[in-house]
Amino acid sequence: MKDLRAIAVFVLLVGSIPFVTDSGVVLNFVMMALYACLLAQAWNVLGGFGGQFSFGHALFFGTGAYVQVMAQVHAGWNPWLTLVLAMGVSALVGLFVGTLSFRYGLKGSYFALVTLAFAEVFRIAALSVPFTGAGVGLMLPLRESVSNMQFASRAGYVWLILGLVTLALCVTAWLRHSRFGAYLQAVRDNEDAARAIGVNPFMVKLWATVLSGALMGAGGAFYVQVFQYIDPGLAFGPHTSVEALVGAIVGGMGTLWGPVVGALALHVLADVTRNLFGQLPGINMVVYGCVLVLIVMFLPRGVGGIGQSWFKRAKPSASNKQEDA
Amino acid sequence: MNLLDVSHVSRAFGGLRAVQDVSLQVPAGSLTALIGPNGAGKTTLFALMSGFLVPDTGRVVFDGVDITGQAPHLNAALGLTRTFQIVQPFASQTVRENIAVGAHLQHAKRSDALHAAEAVAARVGLHAQLDKPAADLTVAGRKRLELARALATQPKLLLLDEVLAGLNPQEIQDMLPVVRGLVASGVTVLMIEHVMQAVMNLAEHVWVLAQGQLIAQGAPHEVTQNPQVIEAYLGHGTAARLRKTQQEAV
Numbered sequence: 001m002k003d004l005r006a007i008a009v010f011v012l013l014v015g016s017i018p019f020v021t022d023s024g025v026v027l028n029f030v031m032m033a034l035y036a037c038l039l040a041q042a043w044n045v046l047g048g049f050g051g052q053f054s055f056g057h058a059l060f061f062g063t064g065a066y067v068q069v070m071a072q073v074h075a076g077w078n079p080w081l082t083l084v085l086a087m088g089v090s091a092l093v094g095l096f097v098g099t100l101s102f103r104y105g106l107k108g109s110y111f112a113l114v115t116l117a118f119a120e121v122f123r124i125a126a127l128s129v130p131f132t133g134a135g136v137g138l139m140l141p142l143r144e145s146v147s148n149m150q151f152a153s154r155a156g157y158v159w160l161i162l163g164l165v166t167l168a169l170c171v172t173a174w175l176r177h178s179r180f181g182a183y184l185q186a187v188r189d190n191e192d193a194a195r196a197i198g199v200n201p202f203m204v205k206l207w208a209t210v211l212s213g214a215l216m217g218a219g220g221a222f223y224v225q226v227f228q229y230i231d232p233g234l235a236f237g238p239h240t241s242v243e244a245l246v247g248a249i250v251g252g253m254g255t256l257w258g259p260v261v262g263a264l265a266l267h268v269l270a271d272v273t274r275n276l277f278g279q280l281p282g283i284n285m286v287v288y289g290c291v292l293v294l295i296v297m298f299l300p301r302g303v304g305g306i307g308q309s310w311f312k313r314a315k316p317s318a319s320n321k322q323e324d325a
Numbered sequence: 326m327n328l329l330d331v332s333h334v335s336r337a338f339g340g341l342r343a344v345q346d347v348s349l350q351v352p353a354g355s356l357t358a359l360i361g362p363n364g365a366g367k368t369t370l371f372a373l374m375s376g377f378l379v380p381d382t383g384r385v386v387f388d389g390v391d392i393t394g395q396a397p398h399l400n401a402a403l404g405l406t407r408t409f410q411i412v413q414p415f416a417s418q419t420v421r422e423n424i425a426v427g428a429h430l431q432h433a434k435r436s437d438a439l440h441a442a443e444a445v446a447a448r449v450g451l452h453a454q455l456d457k458p459a460a461d462l463t464v465a466g467r468k469r470l471e472l473a474r475a476l477a478t479q480p481k482l483l484l485l486d487e488v489l490a491g492l493n494p495q496e497i498q499d500m501l502p503v504v505r506g507l508v509a510s511g512v513t514v515l516m517i518e519h520v521m522q523a524v525m526n527l528a529e530h531v532w533v534l535a536q537g538q539l540i541a542q543g544a545p546h547e548v549t550q551n552p553q554v555i556e557a558y559l560g561h562g563t564a565a566r567l568r569k570t571q572q573e574a575v
Contacts, residue, residue, distance in 0.1 A: 177435050178435055179429045179432075179433055179434075179435060179438065182422070182425060182426050182429055182435065182438070183426065183429065185415065185417075185418065185422075186415050186418075186426040189414075189415035189416055189417055189418065190413045190414070190415055190416075192377070192409070192413060193409065193413035193414070193415065193474070194415075194426065195377070195396070195397040195398050195401075196375065196377075196397055196401065196406060196407050196408070196409070196475065197401055197406060197426060197427040197430065197474055197475060197477070197478050198398050198401035198402055198406075198427070198429075198430035198478055199398055199426070200396070200398045201398075254417075
């Protein structure tokens with residue numbers, strides 16, 4: 001309940017930004033930060049709550065992006081409908097990869113490598129087949145209208161991505177307060193112990209991959225609606241995978257607000273460096289790498305963990321006082 | 326009536342025959358123990374019963390159902406739960422959350438499971454530490470947590486793997502009534518235990534495993550007199566030597 005209230009406050013605050021300002025710079029920043037939140041939160045479902053570190057989440061992102069374009073361009077579907085389709089197909093890809101990986105008991109770095117490999121396989125496949133436009137990529141024709149999910153102002157995109165982030169936050173809140181979420185975290189912490197008390201780790205990890213894949217697919221679909229172009233490198237390249245996992249790790253894995261904080265912090269940082277170093281290509285990835293090293297070394301529970309450990313440090317001293325008295 | 330019926334179970338790891346042709350029956354409502362020197366195959370036998378390992382040959386029947394090689398989570402759903410010798414807490418979670426994972430087997434709703442966890446914690450004496458992170462517990466606390474989590478699944482048969490190992494004498498004294506309380510509440514318990522004082526004190530029936538084979542069984546005081554058992558623990562020829570020194574003393 002507390003989580004839902006916090007989510008509602010977040011949605012109201014962020015959702016009102018377009019009423020306060022119509023500055024393209026601000027709205028663009030909010031939109032891209034929310035987009036990064038969505039990717040981080042999607043990764044967090046599997047990586048943070050499930051402890052299954054994927055290095056290839058671009059796999060789901062790219063699938064979502066391509067489905068979103070192809071269903072519109074090749075089949076003439078409405079984009080609101082294709083959004084659902086994109087999430088569904090990404091979820092199916094999650095089901096496929098999850099079944100293969102977890103059926104054969106892949107864990108830790110092996111799972112990370114398999115996801116990385118799958119993303120690469122999909123990238124090469126997308127380069128080779130005609131219906132993805134191969135190396136040329138696919139363009140989404142510009143037809144501005146709400147029913148076509150192409151908005152004249154950035155405000156529309158802000159609300160759209162806010163809706164998707166809200167969905168991701170609700171999924172995460174559900175993980176914190178449900179049997180499935182408890183099982184997922186139990187499997188993350190100790191798979192054998194979980195099995196002994198009735199948890200089926202295979203199914204739990206599989207569904208987490210499906211959920212995570214669907215959310216990541218929504219991210220891909222959104223990307224295409226905004227930028228109206230996708231090619232194999234953008235879709236399945238490592239950039240998106242890294243952005244998703246760094247956001248979640250920096251903010252705090254397995255928490256509700258950690259990925260939001262992390263994605264926002266990274267986004268600010270990337271914007272600042274871009275202003276400082278000009279358009280040096282890939283400079284934000286260098287910064288991400290440095291931040292990731294620092295966080296893993298000094299704040300293994302993420303930026304969101306700082307507040308928690310302060311709270312904790314304050315609490316025992318309070319209870320000690322009680323005992324003294 | 327036998328709750329668990331293990332017949333002619335064997336398992337080898339390469340050339341090592343860890344468990345050879347073991348048969349035993351655990352009567353419903355009993356408190357029994359499995360003892361034996363280190364490396365006898367006790368934990369392997371537990372793994373074979375609970376589904377963590379699949380036997381090469383033999384059958385495991387639980388409550389009338391053949392569960393040979395069935396996955397552990399399905400066995401847990403049937404009412405057979407094990408604990409681990411090396412405690413395996415969900416370290417990042419609180420005691421309450423740890424126990425609730427077990428309780429979720431019976432309760433789909435989170436609030437019900439958390440509520441049930443409190444009752445279970447009280448049964449094993451963890452109620453004062455419900456909101457502590459599991460990582461902050463002492464060894465004795467972790468053993469209790471291991472027990473509580475298994476108990477929260479409402480098992481018919483509980484396989485306890487050395488819940489007393491690593492505890493000091495006072496902690497063992499505190500733990501004995503907890504184990505006895507389980508049996509009194511209707512849970513059948515089979516325990517692996519090295520602490521002989523506890524075995525003598527608690528178990529109605531004891532099986533002795535050595536080098537993968539059952540070498541003796543019976544009431545605790547009978548088994549400890551058994552020359553084969555003494556030799557398994559203390560080495561070949563010890564039983565004869567012990568008898569000799571005893572006779573000389575007389």
